[in-house]
Amino acid sequence: MILNMGPQHPSTHGVLRVLLEIDGETVVRLMPDIGFLHTGIEKTCEAKFYQQVVPLTDRIDYLCPLTNNLCYVLAVEKLLGLEIPPKAQWLRVLLNELTRINSHLVWLGTHALDIGAMTVFLYCFREREEILRLFEMVSGQRMMTSYFRVGGIALEPPLGFFDRVRDFAGYFPEKVDEYENLLTGNPIWGMRTKGVARITAEDALALGATGPTLRGSGVDFDLRRDMPYSSYDKFQFKVPVSQEGDVFARYMCRVQELRESIGIVRQALDGMPEGPIKADAPGIVLPDREKMKTQMESLIYHFKIITEGFSVPAGEVYQAVESPRGEMGYYIVSDGTAKPYRVHMRSACFANLQTLATMCEGRLLADVVAAIGSIDIVLGEIDR
Amino acid sequence: MPLAPAITTLEELKEHPAVARLLSWNAASVEGAKYDRDEMSIYVERGSIREACALLKEDAACPFNFLSDITCVDWYPSEPRFEVIYHLLSMSKKERVRLKVRLDGNSPALESLTSLWPGANYFEREVFDLFGVRFTGHPYLRRILMPEDWEGHPLRKDYPVEGYR
Numbered sequence: 001m002i003l004n005m006g007p008q009h010p011s012t013h014g015v016l017r018v019l020l021e022i023d024g025e026t027v028v029r030l031m032p033d034i035g036f037l038h039t040g041i042e043k044t045c046e047a048k049f050y051q052q053v054v055p056l057t058d059r060i061d062y063l064c065p066l067t068n069n070l071c072y073v074l075a076v077e078k079l080l081g082l083e084i085p086p087k088a089q090w091l092r093v094l095l096n097e098l099t100r101i102n103s104h105l106v107w108l109g110t111h112a113l114d115i116g117a118m119t120v121f122l123y124c125f126r127e128r129e130e131i132l133r134l135f136e137m138v139s140g141q142r143m144m145t146s147y148f149r150v151g152g153i154a155l156e157p158p159l160g161f162f163d164r165v166r167d168f169a170g171y172f173p174e175k176v177d178e179y180e181n182l183l184t185g186n187p188i189w190g191m192r193t194k195g196v197a198r199i200t201a202e203d204a205l206a207l208g209a210t211g212p213t214l215r216g217s218g219v220d221f222d223l224r225r226d227m228p229y230s231s232y233d234k235f236q237f238k239v240p241v242s243q244e245g246d247v248f249a250r251y252m253c254r255v256q257e258l259r260e261s262i263g264i265v266r267q268a269l270d271g272m273p274e275g276p277i278k279a280d281a282p283g284i285v286l287p288d289r290e291k292m293k294t295q296m297e298s299l300i301y302h303f304k305i306i307t308e309g310f311s312v313p314a315g316e317v318y319q320a321v322e323s324p325r326g327e328m329g330y331y332i333v334s335d336g337t338a339k340p341y342r343v344h345m346r347s348a349c350f351a352n353l354q355t356l357a358t359m360c361e362g363r364l365l366a367d368v369v370a371a372i373g374s375i376d377i378v379l380g381e382i383d384r
Numbered sequence: 385m386p387l388a389p390a391i392t393t394l395e396e397l398k399e400h401p402a403v404a405r406l407l408s409w410n411a412a413s414v415e416g417a418k419y420d421r422d423e424m425s426i427y428v429e430r431g432s433i434r435e436a437c438a439l440l441k442e443d444a445a446c447p448f449n450f451l452s453d454i455t456c457v458d459w460y461p462s463e464p465r466f467e468v469i470y471h472l473l474s475m476s477k478k479e480r481v482r483l484k485v486r487l488d489g490n491s492p493a494l495e496s497l498t499s500l501w502p503g504a505n506y507f508e509r510e511v512f513d514l515f516g517v518r519f520t521g522h523p524y525l526r527r528i529l530m531p532e533d534w535e536g537h538p539l540r541k542d543y544p545v546e547g548y549r
Binding site: 333 | 387
């Protein structure tokens with residue numbers, strides 16, 4: 001029998017359609033059908049200036065908007081050859097790790113909710129509320145922050161921001177203990193997740209999986225540690241790796257990543273350097289508003305950047321970052337004008353989704369829900 | 385920090401492990417190479433792309449075991465019109481390389497890499513859907529992002545940004 005797990009479904013985490021060929025309760029074949037959220041962002045980027053693309057990038061992987069911003073902005077800075085001041089880099093790391101925690105909390109809440117543990121959902125979203133308030137403090141927006149700019153950060157964080165992050169980092173590890181209390185030793189959770197939707201390391205590598213989907217099968221590779229960017233090499237953190245390759249292994253990877261991320265946040269707070277938050281590049285980076293209102297040159301630069309954009313020397317670049325889902329990359333081709341010629345987003349979930357068929361064929365129908373949750377898909381990233 | 389100028393002559397770049405490997409196998413397969421902004425790009429001849437990827441995947445010195453991305457750029461109206469880009473990653477050596485294949489505008493076709501990396505499946509379907517480049521040997525070459533009955537290839541440069549519908 002062919003069953004349609006349609007685009008509208010509470011457990012597909014977005015508009016994902018999965019065509020299932022089932023024999024009783026066993027899945028014989030599985031084929032995902034995507035494209036319901038395709039909005040042509042890659043094409044739209046070709047019609048906008050480089051700085052106008054930043055808000056578009058937020059909406060691609062809408063659960064970790066700052067990570068998308070970071071990847072795009074790093075790619076353009078690589079094209080330009082800009083050097084970013086240390087304070088901006090450390091702030092980017094701090095916010096990137098808060099975003100990682102944010103995304104993993106949504107993943108944990110919805111994944112547990114699909115499998116039946118409804119309390120975890122409320123607990124995770126309670127912590128997420130505080131992180132969203134932190135983002136609102138710093139950028140004015142809870143989710144689609146667009147806080148990073150080519151050349152640094154948009155605005156100085158307000159007074160009291162770092163204290164509030166420090167308070168959050170103070171109580172967050174106990175909350176992770178709370179989630180683990182509910183799930184990790186729980187026999188029902190174990191029966192639903194251990195040995196379920198297993199994938200070997202060779203299969204995961206061959207299918208292009210990255211992130212916790214790959215690390216859950218024993219491959220120790222994390223772009224933050226192995227190919228560091230934005231001063232990640234100055235931070236100490238462990239990369240959690242599990243060996244079994246099942247849903248429980250990926251769950252453990254991500255829960256440990258929650259702990260590691262809050263450790264990085266604390267290191268960033270303790271060691272935050274002083275200095276400017278934007279690079280010294282007058283034709284590319286917008287000047288401070290005070291300068292813009294009092295100095296003629298700053299006003300002219302401001303006007304030129306907003307109305308004509310800044311031109312980027314011709315060339316191409318591929319910049320990858322470690323998003324909560326895996327390797328997110330931006331491939332930008334520039335033809336020397338102020339608008340990118342081609343922007344391609346290598347989305348982690350697009351490749352990770354290919355592992356779903358290998359994970360679920362021959363297994364029970366209920367395991368498909370657990371597997372979709374464990375890959376942690378975001379349709380915005382898959383469909384763009 | 386000003387950008388270092390790009391190195392574009394094959395002579396200067398032939399020591400790079402990926403370039404050297406491909407040149408030692410078949411010198412005609414490498415049409416050119418470029419080292420720009422700390423990234424290596426190799427222009428590979430159209431018929432040898434699958435062999436080239438297989439060799440780089442099994443290379444002893446620097447195995448590029450992971451296929452990061454397959455995408456395409458449309459250089460309309462200049463010919464060759466399409467440029468299919470492959471990004472390979474060596475997880476053990478932490479190196480990336482970019483392979484580029486130039487294709488003509490009328491009926492662009494290329495050999496599929498799904499026999500080497502099953503993960504190339506979705507990437508090649510996306511390139512087919514949005515650009516119209518066919519991949520021979522692909523198990524299921526259908527549109528993936530656009531609806532099945534869509535006409536036209538949206539990311540081509542002669543397709544308007546606002547679309548037709």
